[in-house]
Amino acid sequence: MTRIKSDFLIIGSGVSGLFTALKLAPLGSVVVVTKKADYESNTNYAQGGIASVFDDKDKFEEHIKDTLESGAGLCDLEAVRVLVEEGPTRVRELLDLGVPFTRNQTGELDLAREGGHSKNRIIHSLDRTGSAVEQSLLDHVHANKNIQILENHACVDLITKHHLKEKENLPLRCYGAYIVDTETGEVFPVLAKKTILATGGAGQVYLHTTNPNIATGDGVASAYRAGAIVKNMEFYQFHPTSLFHEQGNSFLISEAVRGHGGILREIGGRPFMKDYHDMGELAPRDIVARAIDDTMKKRGEPHVLLDITHRPANDIINHFPSIYERCKKLGIDITTDPIPVVPAAHYMCGGVATDLLGRTNIADLYACGETTCTGVHGGNRLASNSLLECLVFSHRIAGDIKSQGKLSYSAETDLIPDWNKEGTTNTEEWVLISHDLIEIKTIMSNYVGIVRSDMRLERALRRLKLISEEVKDYYNRTTVSIELLELRNLVKVAELIVRSALLRKESRGLHYSTDYPEDRTPSRQDTILSHKL
Secondary structure, three states: OOOEEEEEEEEOOOHHHHHHHHHHHHHOOEEEEOOOOOOOOHHHHOOOOEEOOOOOOOOHHHHHHHHHHHOOOOOOHHHHHHHHHHHHHHHHHHHHOOOOOOEOOOOOEOEEOOOOOOOOOEEOOOOOHHHHHHHHHHHHHHOOOOEEEEOOEEEEEEEOHHHOOOOOOOOOEOOEEEEEEOOOOOEEEEEEEEEEEOOOOOHHHOOOEOOOOOOOOHHHHHHHHHOOEEEOOOOEEEEEEEEOOOOOOOOEOOHHHHHOOOEEEOOOOOEOHHHOOOOHHHOOHHHHHHHHHHHHHHHOOOOEEEEOOOOOHHHHHHHOHHHHHHHHHOOOOOOOOOEEEEEEEEEEOOEEEOOOOOEOOOEOEEEOHHHEEOOOOOOOOOOOOHHHHHHHHHHHHHHHHHHOOOOOOOOOHHHOOOOOOOOOEOOOOHHHHHHHHHHHHHHHHHHOOOEEOHHHHHHHHHHHHHHHHHHHHHHHHEOOOHHHHHHHHHHHHHHHHHHHHHHOOOOEOOEEEOOOOOOOOOOOOOOEEEOOO
């Protein structure tokens, strides 16, 4: 059977995974596992940009202040300071790698502004920033002989002492992961000195999401099953403005459209954001999303309108070419027509708990990017801080590993068994998976969305536990497939979100409860969950 040994195993090929791979390649061999083609990730869909202080009129303290305010009192100040102060250096590395960031007429970086930011500090590549960063990183990764990318492969489980026959008195350590080739169905171990989770978010846990199909919470679910601590999973950010169109597939309408002067209107044309916040369209995302949700419910309307038609047509097309092109294909000319929009699940602020060096509570297991909770986002992520977090903490992970000097495989590595599929059958009952998948998404969207209550959450948890037991039984009897793995991970992430939401007896940031609308505890308190193995 196949067995791969590598110095480093990275699971995920977004900006976190690729940037980490480039940083680790000088230290040894790197295997990057990705479920689809190597470019498919949340990074590739990020339109807005990267928030960082590059203007002389801007200051680190102002970026820190904006981040803390958006985070609703839950940000870790030290983590935010690391993010902001180390950010510009990491962005300059992207410039050195050839990322084509947009520049103004004087040749300086064109700095845009988005909701929650007090200054223009968003470095972008038109409205395709994620794609531009991803492609540049991929070009360098493909050119590096120390990096191997396994496309169409997925993580089945992280390998720990629980896979060993003799596990008494062994510390909780990660030895790599069991990986499945999604085209052949073969499952095999990839053994590594250090393993890094960079699997992105879990937007597919909801019916409407801006995330790609592969965003199924694989990192959080596999880490939790292995014994990792997860934190603040109740805070799922809904992007306020996703295209509402039967053929639009929840296409993201960037925050930058509002930053460029876009106005949110009722279907009848009346602007409404000033009814909810003094900053209007530039209020933090959680406020804008709740305002849209409230407006739709009060008026019984299926969407609201985002109107930027008052800007010159050439200006709109030049700033938002991707949005213009995609909307035009659906019969919407954004230079003359308001855009119908609704909120959609967008970003997971909670995740696998890490320290400031990306370390989890499991030895030799690191995590970075959206799959983590580093403390920088708190109860609500400030726009365009996510790609910055990927860069800063990927660099810190590589730095911590380098500081450890010469690495060696753990003594138990050679004792890791091959994957055992005895007793499982290759059933073709896709209807069982598809039915559970739709039910999970519907439960989460109906009961665990922008506005919640204890009754809704308790009902959701009861139903999710039943589905979880069904999935567990089906998994134990069935040959591994990518569809089954994603279902297994999604139901676990859904359960973690609901359990975390039930523990927070207040409304804060992205978690709004009708039972505790004003009860905001003054002290910073995280929601912690861990799996007792």
